[in-house]
Amino acid sequence: MLSIKDLHASINGKEILKGFGLEVKPGEVHAIMGPNGTGKSTLANILAGKEDYDVTEGTVTFQGKDLLDMAPEERAREGVFLAFQYPIEIPGVSIANFMKASLNEVRKHRVLQPLDAVEFLKVMKEKMRFVEIDEKLMRRAVNEGFSGGEKKRNEIFQMAMLEPTLSILDETDSGLDIDALRIVANGVNKLKNENNAFIVITHYQRLLDYIVPDFVHVMYNGRIVKSGGKELALELEAKGYDWIKQEVDATV
Amino acid sequence: MAEEIDIIDQVTQSDYKYGFVTNIESDNAKVGLSEDTVRFISAKKNEPEWMLEWRLKAYKAWLQMTEPTWPNVHYPKIDYQKIIYYAAPKPKKVLNSLDEVDPEILETFKKLGIPMEEQKILAGVAVDVVMDSVSVKTTYKEKLKELGIIFCSMSDAVKDYPELVQKYIGSVVPVRDNYFAALNSAVFSDGSFCYIPKGTRCPMELSTYFRINEANTGQFERTLLIADEGSYVSYLEGCTAPMRDENQLHAAVVELVAMDNAEIKYSTVQNWYPGNKEGKGGIYNFVTKRGICQGINSKISWTQVETGSAITWKYPSVVLKGENSIGEFYSVAVTNNYQQADTGTKMIHIGKNTRSRIVSKGISAGKSQNSYRGLVKVNPNAENAYNFSQCDSLLIGDRCGAHTFPYLEVSNKTAKVEHEATTSKIGEDILFYCNQRGLSTETAVQLIINGYCKEVFQHLPMEFAAEAQKLLAVSLEGSVG
Ligand SMILES: Nc1ncnc2c1ncn2[C@@H]1O[C@H](COP(=O)(O)OP(=O)(O)OP(=O)(O)O)[C@@H](O)[C@H]1O
Ligand SMILES: [Mg+2]
Numbered sequence: 001m002l003s004i005k006d007l008h009a010s011i012n013g014k015e016i017l018k019g020f021g022l023e024v025k026p027g028e029v030h031a032i033m034g035p036n037g038t039g040k041s042t043l044a045n046i047l048a049g050k051e052d053y054d055v056t057e058g059t060v061t062f063q064g065k066d067l068l069d070m071a072p073e074e075r076a077r078e079g080v081f082l083a084f085q086y087p088i089e090i091p092g093v094s095i096a097n098f099m100k101a102s103l104n105e106v107r108k109h110r111v112l113q114p115l116d117a118v119e120f121l122k123v124m125k126e127k128m129r130f131v132e133i134d135e136k137l138m139r140r141a142v143n144e145g146f147s148g149g150e151k152k153r154n155e156i157f158q159m160a161m162l163e164p165t166l167s168i169l170d171e172t173d174s175g176l177d178i179d180a181l182r183i184v185a186n187g188v189n190k191l192k193n194e195n196n197a198f199i200v201i202t203h204y205q206r207l208l209d210y211i212v213p214d215f216v217h218v219m220y221n222g223r224i225v226k227s228g229g230k231e232l233a234l235e236l237e238a239k240g241y242d243w244i245k246q247e248v249d250a251t252v
Numbered sequence: 253m254a255e256e257i258d259i260i261d262q263v264t265q266s267d268y269k270y271g272f273v274t275n276i277e278s279d280n281a282k283v284g285l286s287e288d289t290v291r292f293i294s295a296k297k298n299e300p301e302w303m304l305e306w307r308l309k310a311y312k313a314w315l316q317m318t319e320p321t322w323p324n325v326h327y328p329k330i331d332y333q334k335i336i337y338y339a340a341p342k343p344k345k346v347l348n349s350l351d352e353v354d355p356e357i358l359e360t361f362k363k364l365g366i367p368m369e370e371q372k373i374l375a376g377v378a379v380d381v382v383m384d385s386v387s388v389k390t391t392y393k394e395k396l397k398e399l400g401i402i403f404c405s406m407s408d409a410v411k412d413y414p415e416l417v418q419k420y421i422g423s424v425v426p427v428r429d430n431y432f433a434a435l436n437s438a439v440f441s442d443g444s445f446c447y448i449p450k451g452t453r454c455p456m457e458l459s460t461y462f463r464i465n466e467a468n469t470g471q472f473e474r475t476l477l478i479a480d481e482g483s484y485v486s487y488l489e490g491c492t493a494p495m496r497d498e499n500q501l502h503a504a505v506v507e508l509v510a511m512d513n514a515e516i517k518y519s520t521v522q523n524w525y526p527g528n529k530e531g532k533g534g535i536y537n538f539v540t541k542r543g544i545c546q547g548i549n550s551k552i553s554w555t556q557v558e559t560g561s562a563i564t565w566k567y568p569s570v571v572l573k574g575e576n577s578i579g580e581f582y583s584v585a586v587t588n589n590y591q592q593a594d595t596g597t598k599m600i601h602i603g604k605n606t607r608s609r610i611v612s613k614g615i616s617a618g619k620s621q622n623s624y625r626g627l628v629k630v631n632p633n634a635e636n637a638y639n640f641s642q643c644d645s646l647l648i649g650d651r652c653g654a655h656t657f658p659y660l661e662v663s664n665k666t667a668k669v670e671h672e673a674t675t676s677k678i679g680e681d682i683l684f685y686c687n688q689r690g691l692s693t694e695t696a697v698q699l700i701i702n703g704y705c706k707e708v709f710q711h712l713p714m715e716f717a718a719e720a721q722k723l724l725a726v727s728l729e730g731s732v733g
Contacts, residue, residue: 048688051680072687081688088685091676092703098689101699105690141703158689 001026001197002067002166007058009046016042018222020058024166027194031208031233032201034219035241040201041085043219044170048082049075062166077109079165083155083172085201090142095154096124098142099161106162127160131187148175156187163191168199173207185210205237218244281338287311290438293338302418303410310427310437317431323594324623324655325563327536330501337439337472395455402447403458406474409445416447420478424507424544424571432503432538432565436472440505443474448483448514457713459488473504479514481547486517486713502561503538512547512574517555519712520568521720523727524560526591534562534591541568542598545577545606553580554597555711557720559727562591567625569598572606572634579608582708586724587620587652588731596625596657601637601667610641613705615724616652617731623655630667637667646704647677648697648731676704698725 002024009017016039024030032040046053047060049072060067067075090098103123104114115123128135133153143151152172159167169188173181188198188211200211208216208230216232217224220241225248226232236244281292290311294304319330396403402413409417427437448454479485489506502524510516518541527534537560543552554568570579581597599608608628616622622645630637645654656673678700686696701724702709709717 048684050684072684073690073692076688076690084685084688088681090682090685090700092706093699094703097699097703098686101695102686102689102691105692105695109690162689 001063003059003061004047005059005061007043007046007060008056009042009053009058010056011042011053015056016053016222017046017058020219020223022199022217022224024197024199026197027192028215029192029198029200029211029213031211031213031216031230032199032219032224033203033216033233033236035245038219039222040219041170044082044085044168044199044201047075047168048072048080073105076162077106079196081159081162081164081167083152083159083167083169085170085174087143087146087151087155089144089146091144093142094139095142095157096121096138099124099158102158103161124161127157130160130190131157132183133157149177149180152176153180153184156184160187160191163196165196166199167191167196168201170201171203172200173202173204181207182210205233208233220244220248281336283336284333285311285335285337285439289337293439293441296338297407297410299410300414302414306422306427307438310434311439313428314431314434314438317428317434319431323565323625324621324657325565325592325594327563327592330536332435335501338441392456399452399454400449401452401454402445404445406440406443406445406476409476413445413447416478417445417476420476420507420509421474422507424509424542425505425540430540433505433540436474436503436505436540440472440474443476443504445475446477446485446487448479448485450480451482452480453483454485457486457488471502473502475504475506477507477516477518478509479511479516479550481511482513483511484515487519488713488716489518489520490522500534501536501538504540506539506541506568508541508543508552510543510545510547510550510552510574510577513549514547515551515553516543517553517711518543518568519716520554520556520558521712521716521723522556522558522560522564523723525562526560526589526727527562529589535560536563537561537566538563539566541566542571543569543579544571545574545579545603547574547577548603549576550574551578551580553578553582553711555580555582555708556584557708557712557723558583558585558593558595559723561593564591564593564595566593566595567597569600569627570608571600571602572608572637573602574606575603576605576607577603578606580711581608581610581612582711583612584615584705584708584720584724585612585622585624586615586727587617587622588727589618589620591618591620593621594623594625596623596627598627598629599639601628601630601634601639604633604635605637606634607638608640610639610643611707612641612643613708614643614645614654615648615701615704615728616645616654617648617728619651621653621655623657625657625659627659627661628669629660630662630664630669632663634664635666637664639667639669641669641671642707643671643673644704645673645675646701647675648728650677650679694725694729697728697731701725701728 004020004022007017007020020043034040055068100120107114131153143154155172172184176184213230216228216230218226226244281289290307294307425433427434446458477487508516508518524535545552552570558564568581572579579599585593585595587593596612597610610626612624614622614624624643626641628639643656647654654675658671660669662669678697683693683696702721709720712720
C-alpha cells in the first residue's frame with residue numbers, strides 16, 4: 001500500500017530525513033518510536049504533504065501512485081489521514097460544519113453522493129459514540145479552547161468519520177489520561193480491517209498494549225535503525241535508546 | 253504632476269470590455285466643474301429654482317473645503333477639473349445575446365449562481381417575453397402605489413414631491429458635512445427617493461434592482477428615504493453582480509429619516525470593480541451615509557457587505573435623537589489585492605435611553621489595507637445610553653494589513669459603552685490542517701469566512717445572504733495558496 005524508499009528531506013537547508021525506508025501492506029499496524037527530534041513528525045508531515053520541506057532524494061508510492069506528486073487535499077481524498085501531534089484551532093468553524101465539508105469532499109472523490117444534513121448528523125452521532133466524545137463539543141469551533149485530551153480525541157473522531165486507508169497517528173497518546181488512551185486505542189482497533197493500515201508514532205509502549213503492532217521500528221537520526229516485532233517496544237521501554245544509539249554510532 | 257490621474261484618459265484607454273463607451277456628445281456638460289456646470293446640470297434636469305439654489309450653495313461650500321487626508325487610504329490626487337459631471341442619461345447599450353457580454357463577467361455570474369434570465373438583465377441584454385421585466389416592475393410599482401408608498405427616482409421626486417424633497421434633502425447630511433457630500437450636493441446626477449406613509453409596513457424589499465433598466469444613475473448618486481410614524485421598510489442597495497463603471501470617482505450620499513416608532517433596515521452589497529490584480533483601475537468610492545432616528549422608539553439598521561472598489565471611504569452612521577431609539581451597524585468589508593478600505597460607523601447618542609450596536613468584520617487578503625474607524629459619541633443629555641461594539645479583523649496571508657481606530661466621546665456618566673476586538677489570521681497551519689482533511693484551500697477559506705461573517709449575514713434578507721456568501725468566496729479567490 002505504502003512504499004517509502006531512501007527518503008531524504010530537509011528543512012531550511014538542514015537534512016532531517018536521511019534515507020528513510022518503509023513498506024506498509026494492507027491490514028498492518030506499524031509503530032514508529034525514537035528519541036525526540038529524530039524526524040518522526042517530519043516524516044508524518046511529508047507524507048501528508050506539508051510544503052515546508054524539500055525532498056531531495058527518494059520516492060513514496062501510495063497504492064501505486066506517486067504520493068509526493070499530489071497536493072495535500074488529494075492525498076487526504078485518496079485516503080491518507082494524519083492525526084496531528086498538535087491539532088490546529090480553526091476559529092469560527094464548528095466541528096459539525098467542518099466535518100460535513102470534509103466528509104463530502106472525500107465522498108465526492110469516492111464517487112459517492114454527498115450526505116444531507118440529516119444523514120450526516122446520524123453518521124456523526126454514531127462516530128461520536130465510537131470515540132466517546134461529548135456531543136457539546138460538536139457545536140464548538142474546531143479545537144478552539146479544547147483541552148489537550150479533547151483535541152486528540154477529536155482527531156480520532158475525524159479519522160472514524162473519514163475511514164482512511166492509511167492513518168498516521170503522531171503521538172496521539174501523548175497527554176491522554178488512561179481512560180482516553182483506552183478509548184482512542186479501541187477506536188483504532190474497531191476501525192482496523194484487512195484493507196487499511198496504521199502508522200502509529202509513539203514514545204510509550206503503553207499504547208502498544210492496546211494497539212498491538214505488527215512491526216515496531218526505531219527511528220534515529222532521520223532513518224529506521226532497527227525493526228522488530230512488538231517485543232522490541234518492551235525492550236526499548238526497559239533499556240531506553242542509548243544502546244541503539246551506540247550501535248548506530250559505532251557503525252558510522 | 254506626473255502621477256496625477258487623468259480620469260478621462262483612463263476611461264478611454266483602459267480595456268473596458270463591458271460594451272458601453274462614453275461618447276462625448278453635445279448633451280454632456282463640459283469637462284470640469286464651475287458654477288456653469290451646476291447650472292447646466294440643473295437646467296438639463298428641468299429643476300425648480302430652489303433645487304438650483306441649493307446646488308449652488310453646495311458648490312460654493314465645496315470650493316471652500318479641502319479633500320480629507322485623514323483616512324488610511326492612498327491614491328493619486330484627483331483632478332476635479334478633468335471630470336465630466338453630467339452626461340445625458342441614456343439607457344445602457346442593449347446587447348442581443350449573452351454572447352456579447354464580457355466572458356469574465358459571465359464567469360462571475362455563473363460562480364454567483366445568478367439565473368440566466370437575471371444575468372441578461374444585469375448585463376443589459378434584451379430580455380425575451382418569458383420573463384418580462386417590465387411587467388414585473390409594473391406589478392411591483394402598482395402594489396406600492398396602493399399602499400401610498402412612494403418609490404421613484406430622485407429626479408422625479410424633485411418634480412412630483414417637491415415639498416418632501418425640499419424638507420428633507422440635506423437634513424441628515426448637510427451640504428457642508430464633508431468634502432464629498434458637498435460635491436455630491438452640487439452635482440448629484442440621480443438616485444432613489446422613497447417615502448413610507450404613517451403606519452405602513454412595506455410588504456417587499458425595496459430594491460434599486462427594480463430600477464436597473466432605468467437610466468444609469470451615474471457617479472454622484474443621491475438617495476433619500478423617509479419612514480413616517482410607525483412604518484417599516486427594508487431597502488436593498490446594489491447587487492452582487494459585478495458592477496463596472498466608466499466613472500472612476502463615485503461620491504454618493506444616502507439620507508435616512510425614521511419618525512416615531514418607525515424602522516428602517518438598509519442593506520448594501522457593494523461589488524464594484526476593484527481594479528486588476530496589480531491594483532490598476534478600480535473605482536474610488538467616497539460615500540456619506542447617515543440616518544437619523546428622529547422619533548421615539550425608532551430604529552435604523554445598516555447592514556453592508558463591501559467587497560468591491562479600489563478605495564472605499566464610508567461610514568454609515570446613525571444619529572439617535574428620539575428617546576429609546578436604536579442604531580445598528582453590521583458590516584463585512586473585504587479587501588484583496590491592492591484594495592484599500594477605510595470604513596466603519598458613527599453612533600451619535602442624543603436622546604435618552606438610546607442604544608447602539610456595532611458589529612464589524614474586516615477581512616484582508618493579498619496586499620490590501622483594511623481599516624475600521626468608528627465613533628461612539630454620547631451627548632450630555634443622553635441618559636442611559638448604551639453601546640456595544642465588536643470589531644474583528646481576519647487576515648489572510650501576511651502581506652495585508654488590518655487597522656482599528658475606535659473613537660469614544662462620552663459626556664454622560666450614566667452611559668455604558670462596551671468594546672470588544674479580535675484579530676485572527678488564516679495562516680498556513682490552519683490551511684494545511686484543512687487540506688489534510690480533504691478540503692481545498694479555497695473551500696477552507698470559504699468555510700472559515702462564512703463562520704466568521706455569520707453574525708452579519710443573518711441580518712441580510714435571506715436570498716441576499718446566500719448571494720453575499722458566494723460573493724465573498726469569489727472576491728477572495730486566489731488570495732491564498
Ligand atoms: N522549521 C524548521 N527549521 C529547522 N529545523 C526544524 C524545523 N522544523 C523542525 N526542525 C527540526 O527537525 C528535527 C526533527 O523534528 P521532528 O518534529 O520531526 O522530530 P520528532 O521526531 O517528531 O520529535 P518529537 O518526538 O519531539 O516529536 C528537529 O531537530 C527539529 O528541531
Ligand atoms: Mg513529533
